[in-house]
Amino acid sequence: MTTKKNFGILGGDFRQIHLAEKFLDIGKVFLFGFDKLNDNFPFIILDNIYEIIEKSEYIILPLPETRDGIHLYCPFANTEINFDKKIFDFLSKKIIFGNLKKFTEYKENIKFYNYSNTEEFQIMNAVPTAEGAIKIAMSEENKTLFGSECLVAGFGRIGKILASRLKAFRSNITVVSRNSRELAWAKVLGYKQIHLDNLVYEIKNFDFIFNTIPSAIFTQQSISGCKKNVFIVDVASNPGGIDKKEAEKLKINCIHALGIPGKMFPKSAAKIIYNSIEKIITEENL
Amino acid sequence: MTTKKNFGILGGDFRQIHLAEKFLDIGKVFLFGFDKLNDNFPFIILDNIYEIIEKSEYIILPLPETRDGIHLYCPFANTEINFDKKIFDFLSKKIIFGNLKKFTEYKENIKFYNYSNTEEFQIMNAVPTAEGAIKIAMSEENKTLFGSECLVAGFGRIGKILASRLKAFRSNITVVSRNSRELAWAKVLGYKQIHLDNLVYEIKNFDFIFNTIPSAIFTQQSISGCKKNVFIVDVASNPGGIDKKEAEKLKINCIHALGIPGKMFPKSAAKIIYNSIEKIITEENL
Amino acid sequence: MTTKKNFGILGGDFRQIHLAEKFLDIGKVFLFGFDKLNDNFPFIILDNIYEIIEKSEYIILPLPETRDGIHLYCPFANTEINFDKKIFDFLSKKIIFGNLKKFTEYKENIKFYNYSNTEEFQIMNAVPTAEGAIKIAMSEENKTLFGSECLVAGFGRIGKILASRLKAFRSNITVVSRNSRELAWAKVLGYKQIHLDNLVYEIKNFDFIFNTIPSAIFTQQSISGCKKNVFIVDVASNPGGIDKKEAEKLKINCIHALGIPGKMFPKSAAKIIYNSIEKIITEENL
């Protein structure tokens, strides 16, 4: 890209810092909401969000825009900012990149581009999620993945990528799903497969369980059949797929990890966001 | 194995605890040197090392037997034990499994079996070492292995296994070696290869460097050519292959990890030791 | 399956012979349309198609049912059989397994189950297709796949499986597609990717080209840019993706392979059909 434009980055976590670095190559970058970090950034930090919006052609909203539905997601800001009609009015003449799951009522009045809902973005984002799941499993356990029995629940984007990475450790991988297409893919890619209906009979075999299915798969009955020293990593979005109370009661190691890309791999996650925004700018001729 | 014998385990780290658990299936187990751990072990803990030796047919020495050349390696013991002629005299009628790199003068008077010097043991032990190197790289870095440029220095046991695991993350792997056999293997297994003589010209490309060569490969000249945010994991035995002073001066992230199997994967490491001892007992008809 | 039923297999190629063998385990098998083969089959061969239909509860139609739209597909029969209303009337009381792309007008009057249109079937069938494409490439060429540059056009079922197999030979794989989802998958699975729009600039690099896209991808312009000794395997359904006239003119090696599973791996293809029919019988309680 050659466009020399101003980018206004409003709030967000470490990903936005790395994102800002990348945008520096193609324009000026204004940053809002990082006053808790005392780093010597090469960006222009302004305290006034309206000033930043005014000075920028492109506005980047964080992922997510809000946690509480009211304030802009700004974990590194000292003060909270209402993300309300007043801001959206200011945004109306700009090109906005974001996700905006919550503020749908304002979407129609702004030039809004969703950088995170393309299948491409979601496939790319499944990579750090899968890598993070393995990172968690490795860092918590004193047994090798090599020779272990691993269960991957769900064989969508994350499940497929996760299994392809785990395989290299020569762990024995079983995919569980209720979807016959997913089970067929598991078969042709060389994994063992079990239908979800049979999970309860097989669950005793696994040393590591990775869940990607966002529904109550690992019920009391399943969990009570687990090995005592099983380790469960749940990366499914809230509420996850594990009966956590039951897991706790049985003293089973279980970690529910949300937002892995942003938390564990902010730099790589930023690159994925950058590529997505860059592609939109190019394709839409912005 | 069906032999109901007594096993005396003298000193060592967590591996010995897991080893003791495994021997429980085939005999009685006496443990010495773990009084710092207050666990409720199913083993017979005795304070008197001589009593343990007397009651056991098989004696398992730790890996290593000593760190300082004088005392038995007993990180979990409250008091230090001299590993001296007196103990070796007691050991003379027993079957001893150990490594005994240091106490060669005593070896001839005992029925000694080295459980760690077979190629098989060393291949198996390279697995947790390689996995641990990846674990370190993952836990220290905020970028994914996916898409990263990884250098594997040395393509012996650890290098081969390490590369085969890294590959699954779809990192780009280059092997550096001075050995034409190793470079040919790297080629047929699908990795890029560079000769050690050319390392200095290429080193700027790498995000992760894994060293397995126990000699001064990464000199001041090489290291000063590294990316600023490179991450180096050195698993070569002391003194490692990295000029640590230089790395520190340049503020390069560099971790020299020794004894990975025992420290990171004690359970898996114990299994490897167990298999080795079991095989010796079977093959030697002990 | 425990149902002791009679299976009538009407026409088809070698797959049906292997299929018949498999059904022998769960019932009696009648075969029609294989009188050219003088094998000593353990099946009941009857000359009268109506008699077979009458004696069978389950009827298996071949894949495809017809080549010319008129006759039953019977390459091993000495005489041609009209596949017409009269036969369909006879079939009306039976349970029919087939594909029936052509005779849609008769479908409503029979208890018809399509064994080949599930995604599961198509995923499983992509395996022999991919393996066959490699088989063709290997058998025709005097250079190794190792170290070669391979282009896989299209990254759907066949493309994904094909690339995963080719990779093992340590060939360098590039995926070409116009679909951003497919290109993202290619990336996370570790392949190079090029957009179809850029194919013409890159095509000169490839030693092997595997096409799975059933539209005119490899036009005169692309093909004329190929290496002289490129080898092209086209597995896309008719008319394929290659401008064959142009390829011929330029003396480029190009094989359009249709119906690979049935022709090259009848035994494995039969097993896939069997599994599909078995699953329908179980799930539908037939």
Added chain:
Amino acid sequence: MTTKKNFGILGGDFRQIHLAEKFLDIGKVFLFGFDKLNDNFPFIILDNIYEIIEKSEYIILPLPETRDGIHLYCPFANTEINFDKKIFDFLSKKIIFGNLKKFTEYKENIKFYNYSNTEEFQIMNAVPTAEGAIKIAMSEENKTLFGSECLVAGFGRIGKILASRLKAFRSNITVVSRNSRELAWAKVLGYKQIHLDNLVYEIKNFDFIFNTIPSAIFTQQSISGCKKNVFIVDVASNPGGIDKKEAEKLKINCIHALGIPGKMFPKSAAKIIYNSIEKIITEENL
């Protein structure tokens, strides 16, 4: 390489043609022993072997130099040439690249460089051998490698490479060996392993058997335990590892393939020879 020298290529098979092509880039090439081929070669073809030797600085001998111990290996020559003292006298002032297993008595008087006995060459040459074994298995069988049970006998160079390629087809691979180092490697690389002593009990499970061990492994007893429709590819050097008479008696499909690189992949094999010679010239400053 920049040396403009004359290369004399004496005898050999298709590999030498491709080798000649490669040497054309760095010098003039004289060819002897290809008069049966009527190709329009860009090389200088001379009928007189002595003239070629005289005009060349470098002489390339074929692989092998002789089949019968008397004549130069010249499958494409119309007349046989004695490979005797007279020729070796002529060769004495030249730089000779070859293998010379047979004519050891002459070696001392010539400047001889073996291009095929380095470990590097043998590793590289194992690649086409392994690929060829798979090519044979694929071309002879009507069942897919996918889902098949494959036995790889021996886990040296060829066995390791073969298994790494077969794995991609998602066949189930078992390595058989009597060598505990090889079995350990098989384990860490993710294959099942059986000790040679137990082969006879397990052999009934395999669909494909690939032998790389040049001694009588597959005796009457083993072979008689095979599946009826097993397919055996033996790539071990003469006499191979299969009791061929027994295999024939039992009507078991068995192919003993020798010299795969030269026969199946002459172009790739030539490149390996070229790289080896080029490396010698560079390292020895010839």
